[in-house]
Amino acid sequence: MVIIIDYGMGNLHSVSKAAEFLSKAVKITDTAALIKKAKKIIFPGVGNFAKAVQELKKRKIFELLKEKINAGTPFLGICLGMQLLLEESAEAKGVRGLAVIKGKVEKFSNKNIIVPHMGWNRVKIQKSKVKIQNGLFHGIKDGGYFYFAHSYYCAPAEKNTILTTTEYGVNFAYSLHKNNVWAVQFHPEKSQSLGLKVFNNFLSLC
Numbered sequence: 469m470v471i472i473i474d475y476g477m478g479n480l481h482s483v484s485k486a487a488e489f490l491s492k493a494v495k496i497t498d499t500a501a502l503i504k505k506a507k508k509i510i511f512p513g514v515g516n517f518a519k520a521v522q523e524l525k526k527r528k529i530f531e532l533l534k535e536k537i538n539a540g541t542p543f544l545g546i547c548l549g550m551q552l553l554l555e556e557s558a559e560a561k562g563v564r565g566l567a568v569i570k571g572k573v574e575k576f577s578n579k580n581i582i583v584p585h586m587g588w589n590r591v592k593i594q595k596s597k598v599k600i601q602n603g604l605f606h607g608i609k610d611g612g613y614f615y616f617a618h619s620y621y622c623a624p625a626e627k628n629t630i631l632t633t634t635e636y637g638v639n640f641a642y643s644l645h646k647n648n649v650w651a652v653q654f655h656p657e658k659s660q661s662l663g664l665k666v667f668n669n670f671l672s673l674c
Contacts, residue, residue, distance in 0.1 A: 470671065471506035473533070473549075474498040475523040477515040482657040483546070486664060492671050498527045508671065509533070509541055512657070513548025517573065517620075518560035520548055530566070537568055543649045544670045550644065550651035551622055559620055569646055571624035578637030584619040589654075591634040591642060604643065604650050605632070606669050612662050614642075614654035621653065 472483055474496050484494055494510070497503065511533070513520060524530040537543050545553050552565045557573035565573075576583045593610040621640040624630060631643040631650075642653040650670060656663035 469502070469506055470494040470508045470510065471503055472496045473503070473509060473511045473529070475520060475527060475529070477513060477520055477523065477548070479512050479514060479655065479657050483510060483512045483667075486657045486667050492667075498529060500527075500529055500532055503529055503532055503536065506536065506541060509536060509543045510546070510670075511543065511549035511552070512546040513550070513552065514617075515548060516559065517548065517551060517557040517565070518563045520552055521560070521563050521565065534566055534568065537566075537649055540648050542670070542673055545649070545651035546657075547618060547653060547655055550653055551620060553644070553649065553651055554622055554624060557620060568649055569624050569629050569644060570626045571622065573620045574623045575620050576637055581637035584617060585621075585636045586617045587615070588613045589616050589634055589636060591632060591654075593632055603673060604645065604652075604666060604669050606665075608662055608665055613659075614652075614656075614662060615658040616642075616654045617658075618653060622651075 472494055480496050551573045553568045554565050554571045554573055555567045558575045590613050593605050629644045629646045630641040631645045633639050634642045644651040656666045
């Protein structure tokens with residue numbers, strides 16, 4: 469069972485429709501009993517870091533997500549869902565994230581760019597690393613465009629988790645990979661054919 473985490477935030481139905489377009493069965497839920505049975509988890513996110521943590525804890529699934537990740541369940545975090553994998557965020561001082569990956573989330577501070585970073589951005593695929601570590605970007609050519617909408621970016625301390633980077637006032641990681649966890653800063657559900665390819669690759673992994 470592929471579970472899309474519902475915590476009152478995120479493009480849940482857009483993600484679900486993308487999976488359905490690929491003929492993949494998914495279920496949107498915040499029910500712990502169903503999440504415990506998940507074979508794969510997709511964690512989309514839009515909104516505030518602190519609010520998301522609060523909602524996950526309110527639904528009693530914050531610790532469960534860490535348990536599922538530690539148990540080896542394939543996990544895909546999207547946008548805020550990626551940021552929550554880190555330890556903390558400049559958006560919410562004092563609020564602890566899932567801390568699956570060491571590091572913090574920083575705010576864009578370059579005065580020469582528009583924040584939030586919103587729209588299509590060309591990205592560089594590190595082909596050799598993708599080939600060695602995973603197939604999330606399998607079949608996607610270097611220089612493709614993905615859709616971004618964010619004011620904060622991930623700065624992992626575990627540099628070996630950085631899968632790919634892009635440039636927007638600063639060079640930042642737009643995708644991460646650690647064991648059974650993958651994460652992307654862009655929105656696959658809004659990135660047309662390339663986004664669908666990323667979803668299909670994740671759903672075909674493991």
